[in-house]
Amino acid sequence: MNIKGVFVATQEAIRHMGEGGRIIMIGSVSSDSTAFAGSSVYALTKGAIASFTRGLARDLAPRGITVNNIQPGPIETDMNPAEGDFADGLKKIIALGRYGQSDEVAGLVSYLASPEAAFVTGANLKIDGGFTA
Numbered sequence: 001m002n003i004k005g006v007f008v009a010t011q012e013a014i015r016h017m018g019e020g021g022r023i024i025m026i027g028s029v030s031s032d033s034t035a036f037a038g039s040s041v042y043a044l045t046k047g048a049i050a051s052f053t054r055g056l057a058r059d060l061a062p063r064g065i066t067v068n069n070i071q072p073g074p075i076e077t078d079m080n081p082a083e084g085d086f087a088d089g090l091k092k093i094i095a096l097g098r099y100g101q102s103d104e105v106a107g108l109v110s111y112l113a114s115p116e117a118a119f120v121t122g123a124n125l126k127i128d129g130g131f132t133a
Contacts, residue, residue, distance in 0.1 A: 073128025095130020
């Protein structure tokens with residue numbers, strides 16, 4: 001579903017978009033590197049989103065539509081709490097030493113949706129506190 005849902009939703013959205021439209025994918029830093037055994041299929045799906053972003057940016061540029069992909073690292077959510085044994089170990093390898101917050105990701109989404117980001121397209125932008133640095 002990581003790939004099919006993004007593909008189907010994007011194709012439907014494109015049908016309704018005009019000049020200046022914005023497509024913003026949410027992928028993962030796992031598209032570039034995996035820190036854990038057993039994450040190969042997840043990484044494959046996120047890598048597909050990163051590739052789809054680059055190709056679609058070229059396809060839609062003549063229509064003035066930008067396409068970008070945000071690649072979060074460890075972000076605090078209900079499914080990924082910032083406290084506990086797993087999180088404590090992970091924070092040791094995040095350069096900033098903490099999990100990111102959803103409002104920090106939302107800020108990047110807001111920027112990419114804004115007129116100021118009109119020249120940003122085909123980008124895979126990490127927001128990971130230095131997790132992959």
